Amino acid sequence: MSSRETILARVRAATRDAAGTPxxxxxxxxxxxxxxxxxxxxxxxxxxxxxxxxxxxxxTDTGGLPGLLARLFAERGTRTLLVPDGLPPAWTAAxxxxxxxxxxxxxxxxxxxxxxxxxxxxxxxAETGTLVLDAGPGQxxxxxxxxxxxxxxxxxxxxxxxxxxPQAMERxxxxxPLTWISGPSATSDIELDRVEGVHGPRTLEVVxxxx
Amino acid sequence: MRVALxxxxxxxxxxxHTGRAVVTLLERLGVAVDFPLAQSCCGQVQFNxxxxxxxxxxxxxxxxxxxxxxxxxxxxxxCAAMVRDNYPRLGEPAAAAVAPRTYELTEFLTDVLKVTDxxxxxxxxxxxxxxxxxxxxxxxxxxxxxxxxxxxxxxxxELEGADECCGFGGTFALKNPAVSAAMGADKARHVEESGxxxxxxxxxxxxxxxxxxxxxxxxxxxxxxxxxxxxxxxxDVR
Amino acid sequence: xxxAREGERARAPRTFLGMPRTRPAxxxxxxxxxxxxxxxxxxxxxxxxxxxxxxxxxxxELPDWDRLRAAGAAIKDDTLRxxxxxxxxxxxxxxxxxxxxxxxxxAAEANAIVTxxxxxxxxxxxxxxxxxxxxxxxxxxxxxxxxxRAYETDLAELIVQLGDDLPxxxxxxxxxxxxxxxxxxxxxxxxxxxxxxxxxxxxxxxxxxxxxxxxxxxxxxxxxxxxxxxxxxxxxSGTMVVLESEGNGRMCLTLPETLISVVGIEKVVPTxxxxxxxxxxxxRSSTAERMNPxxxxxxxxxxxxxxxxxxLVLLDNGRTDTLSDQVGRQALRCIRxxxxxxVCPVYERAGGHAYGSAYPGPIGAILTPQLxxxxxxxxxxxxxxxxxxxxxxxxxxxxxxxxxxxxxxxTRVAEGGTYTVRGTKAVIKPAKGHAAERAAMRAARWTMDxxxxxxxxxxxTTGTRRLHPRRLPGPGKAWSATRDLPPVPQEPFRxxxxxxxxAGS
Numbered sequence: 001m002s003s004r005e006t007i008l009a010r011v012r013a014a015t016r017d018a019a020g021t022p023x024x025x026x027x028x029x030x031x032x033x034x035x036x037x038x039x040x041x042x043x044x045x046x047x048x049x050x051x052x053x054x055x056x057x058x059x060t061d062t063g064g065l066p067g068l069l070a071r072l073f074a075e076r077g078t079r080t081l082l083v084p085d086g087l088p089p090a091w092t093a094a095x096x097x098x099x100x101x102x103x104x105x106x107x108x109x110x111x112x113x114x115x116x117x118x119x120x121x122x123x124x125x126a127e128t129g130t131l132v133l134d135a136g137p138g139q140x141x142x143x144x145x146x147x148x149x150x151x152x153x154x155x156x157x158x159x160x161x162x163x164x165x166p167q168a169m170e171r172x173x174x175x176x177p178l179t180w181i182s183g184p185s186a187t188s189d190i191e192l193d194r195v196e197g198v199h200g201p202r203t204l205e206v207v208x209x210x211x
Numbered sequence: 212m213r214v215a216l217x218x219x220x221x222x223x224x225x226x227x228h229t230g231r232a233v234v235t236l237l238e239r240l241g242v243a244v245d246f247p248l249a250q251s252c253c254g255q256v257q258f259n260x261x262x263x264x265x266x267x268x269x270x271x272x273x274x275x276x277x278x279x280x281x282x283x284x285x286x287x288x289x290c291a292a293m294v295r296d297n298y299p300r301l302g303e304p305a306a307a308a309v310a311p312r313t314y315e316l317t318e319f320l321t322d323v324l325k326v327t328d329x330x331x332x333x334x335x336x337x338x339x340x341x342x343x344x345x346x347x348x349x350x351x352x353x354x355x356x357x358x359x360x361x362x363x364x365x366x367x368x369e370l371e372g373a374d375e376c377c378g379f380g381g382t383f384a385l386k387n388p389a390v391s392a393a394m395g396a397d398k399a400r401h402v403e404e405s406g407x408x409x410x411x412x413x414x415x416x417x418x419x420x421x422x423x424x425x426x427x428x429x430x431x432x433x434x435x436x437x438x439x440x441x442x443x444x445x446x447d448v449r
Numbered sequence: 450x451x452x453a454r455e456g457e458r459a460r461a462p463r464t465f466l467g468m469p470r471t472r473p474a475x476x477x478x479x480x481x482x483x484x485x486x487x488x489x490x491x492x493x494x495x496x497x498x499x500x501x502x503x504x505x506x507x508x509x510e511l512p513d514w515d516r517l518r519a520a521g522a523a524i525k526d527d528t529l530r531x532x533x534x535x536x537x538x539x540x541x542x543x544x545x546x547x548x549x550x551x552x553x554x555x556a557a558e559a560n561a562i563v564t565x566x567x568x569x570x571x572x573x574x575x576x577x578x579x580x581x582x583x584x585x586x587x588x589x590x591x592x593x594x595x596x597x598r599a600y601e602t603d604l605a606e607l608i609v610q611l612g613d614d615l616p617x618x619x620x621x622x623x624x625x626x627x628x629x630x631x632x633x634x635x636x637x638x639x640x641x642x643x644x645x646x647x648x649x650x651x652x653x654x655x656x657x658x659x660x661x662x663x664x665x666x667x668x669x670x671x672x673x674x675x676x677x678x679x680x681x682x683x684x685x686s687g688t689m690v691v692l693e694s695e696g697n698g699r700m701c702l703t704l705p706e707t708l709i710s711v712v713g714i715e716k717v718v719p720t721x722x723x724x725x726x727x728x729x730x731x732x733r734s735s736t737a738e739r740m741n742p743x744x745x746x747x748x749x750x751x752x753x754x755x756x757x758x759x760x761l762v763l764l765d766n767g768r769t770d771t772l773s774d775q776v777g778r779q780a781l782r783c784i785r786x787x788x789x790x791x792v793c794p795v796y797e798r799a800g801g802h803a804y805g806s807a808y809p810g811p812i813g814a815i816l817t818p819q820l821x822x823x824x825x826x827x828x829x830x831x832x833x834x835x836x837x838x839x840x841x842x843x844x845x846x847x848x849x850x851x852x853x854x855x856x857x858x859x860t861r862v863a864e865g866g867t868y869t870v871r872g873t874k875a876v877i878k879p880a881k882g883h884a885a886e887r888a889a890m891r892a893a894r895w896t897m898d899x900x901x902x903x904x905x906x907x908x909x910t911t912g913t914r915r916l917h918p919r920r921l922p923g924p925g926k927a928w929s930a931t932r933d934l935p936p937v938p939q940e941p942f943r944x945x946x947x948x949x950x951x952a953g954s
Contacts, residue, residue, distance in 0.1 A: 002552070010769035187694050227945055376794045383833065
């Protein structure tokens with residue numbers, strides 16, 4: 001008997017007592033959303049929770065976005081900027097930095113030499129202050145938002161903002177590789193005290209852009 | 212109203228004054244108290260140490276002795292919890308049937324008699340330790356504190372880390388003496404730091420541990436069961 | 450890699466398993482050292498009390514916490530009830546997504562599979578994401594024996610690995626070390642494993658995190674193979690889920706060419722939607738965050754993004770034995786949040802090492818004796834490593850009634866019975882070393898069940914009251930070494946009742 005068959009047979013033997021007993025239902029009476037918010041209030045909550053976990057939050061509109069991004073990268077001293085495919089060219093029109101494309105052939109060491117990365121996202125969750133990237137257009141491969149030390153993520157508000165985790169799950173496709181980001185990297189490994197900034201980008205800037 | 216007192220084996224042997232206080236208190240509140248002499252022990256020590264077979268005869272005895280009573284009142288949170296939570300797990304229908312009619316003293320006072328002021332007088336500073344089985348298995352909540360705050364003359368002091376176990380745990384105290392003693396030492400320190408003259412709880416087993424630790428440390432703080440405080444009146448205190 | 454390897458000392462990693470050198474001490478003896486170590490006690494008290502308050506605040510933000518908890522427990526129970534079906538569904542979905550699924554009955558088989566998979570890549574080192582399953586099976590030691598070096602990349606695991614230590618906490622394996630001790634370990638040992646610690650390293654947590662960043666970066670950027678666990682696996686979509694904080698997980702999950710995930714069979718959940726429950730329960734219970742900094746999900750290898758080869762090793766190693774126990778199986782709901790450790794007064798005093806397994810604290814006290822059995826003195830002592838205070842049950846996000854399982858396992862130890870061991874029904878004898886206790890329990894029951902005998906025993910006790918000392922010799926010392934005994938009263942309660950009320954009721 002293969003190990004697969006052994007394990008499955010053991011499982012069946014172990015759960016034999018349940019056979020014929022009524023199938024208990026999973027209670028789904030937990031809340032779909034914690035609170036009744038207008039779209040603007042959801043965006044405010046997102047901003048608040050992002051900032052609570054030490055993301056730097058900026059707000060602008062479509063017209064102001066190129067100028068704001070240019071300023072953020074100039075202030076950071078960004079000389080090389082990773083730009084994934086599908087990012088609206090207008091966003092980076094005013095940025096004064098060398099563009100580095102997101103290529104499968106790039107090595108991790110090459111990416112390590114890049115100053116900053118700019119991406120969009122698939123959606124953002126207000127109640128937890130979470131950005132979700134699904135490797136779609138304007139988001140790139142998972143590693144590009146990991147290796148550079150500075151990540152700027154643009155969220156189109158309010159359309160990309162959901163309130164809660166249950167709402168987020170409904171909109172996400174498990175077939176895509178997903179990265180959920182809630183603030184810059186952090187650790188609680190020393191005395192169970194939270195410290196921001198370990199292996200992932202130590203600076204996470206989020207631009208909430210009204211469209 | 213007539214109730215049966217389940218005094219518990221620990222109180223019967225070592226703390227008879229607690230049992231007497233329960234009788235005094237309940238009779239003062241107009242409740243007739245029976246003490247069926249065939250009672251002995253709920254079997255908690257056997258059960259919690261893993262001797263289920265030795266528990267069943269004691270549960271059956273408990274069920275027999277108290278079968279005819281609508282209310283069984285006991286001055287022990289852990290014995291009440293043993294009966295209520297664990298008897299239904301023993302596969303003894305009679306024991307399971309008597310379980311919901313068993314009440315810890317403070318919940319009997321607040322939930323059945325619906326009194327929080329029992330007319331007690333106790334002119335001392337007291338800190339209250341909520342014992343684990345009362346707190347988490349019975350869900351006593353703030354019932355004991357409500358009763359204490361209505362006692363005339365009593366000053367209640369906050370206890371740091373009140374909801375942390377004192378480290379008794381029945382045979383745990385014997386099987387894991389180092390950890391038990393460390394927990395007891397922390398509890399005793401918090402009791403002393405509260406500045407109270409007495410530490411009170413609804414369970415003499417925990418108080419035996421806390422009080423024994425305090426005594427060994429030479430502390431003047433004395434352990435006292437909540438029933439004794441609630442039974443006390445101006446006539447008792449000179 | 451750099452020249453660091455030449456300087457590395459050949460050293461077999463320490464592990465909880467396969468230790469023929471010494472028989473592990475039972476919990477009470479192992480705990481003694483911890484209770485006497487003031488630094489350790491201070492570290493544990495500080496860390497656990499810090500997280501307790503934060504967890505309570507994070508949980509209080511969700512008014513539907515109890516409903517989420519009930520849903521989490523019910524989803525896990527449903528999963529366990531139909532585990533065969535969900536595992537087959539998972540296997541099909543992972544395979545369809547381009548992954549490879551392997552099945553391991555025990556630790557040895559899982560280690561052999563991983564070793565073979567690593568060898569097939571030609572690599573002689575792997576980077577690791579913190580994983581309880583690989584701790585449990587002693588994977589690092591098995592890889593070391595095969596000449597493969599495993600680099601732990603979680604900060605706390607790194608501290609443990611550099612310090613030649615053992616983990617003592619599920620979430621924070623180096624919880625027993627304070628910042629000063631961690632600084633010393635980094636300063637003294639990093640050079641043995643790769644990039645040395647920066648000169649003049651201080652003990653601020655931010656500095657220490659920076660040192661770990663620099664030290665591990667060269668490992669990440671050059672790694673060809675990574676080994677991980679997973680927090681959840683979704684049966685319907687074949688999705689793996691890893692929650693983490695530091696980004697070391699993302700590094701391991703996305704940079705290497707080959708990814709091998711070793712996951713216990715109970716980690717499967719039926720549907721994608723079920724994650725909406727667990728992604729709320731786990732971060733708040735674990736790190737007391739609304740959401741942990743990074744969560745990665747993947748369903749097979751993604752095209753041109755991350756590892757080309759993905760292997761999933763499904764691990765039994767005692768889980769099906771646990772599943773066959775109708776009371777004990779609830780331990781398989783565990784999502785490894787460690788909230789029960791953080792509130793446990795016994796864990797706080799005894800420390801994690803006393804539990805002698807990758808799973809310390811209350812959950813370890815019910816999981817280890819089920820996964821490994823209760824044959825050793827250590828494993829038989831674990832169910833007794835609790836006062837049954839119930840604090841663990843109160844905070845458990847999947848409502849595992851840990852006290853109930855503890856008492857159930859005590860019965861297995863004290864009375865024996867028929868249980869499933871490695872898939873076969875076996876009669877377990879009552880544990881040795883409990884004979885005197887068993888006799889005492891039986892004698893007590895005999896007396897308590899006979900009113901005349903009981904009354905006589907009470908009279909004997911009070912009648913000799915002047916002879917009772919406040920301290921006891923022999924076994925009674927366990928009590929009276931630190932506690933006075935109460936004075937024995939003049940008469941038992943029932944004597945007073947008889948004297949004042951007559952024959953009674």
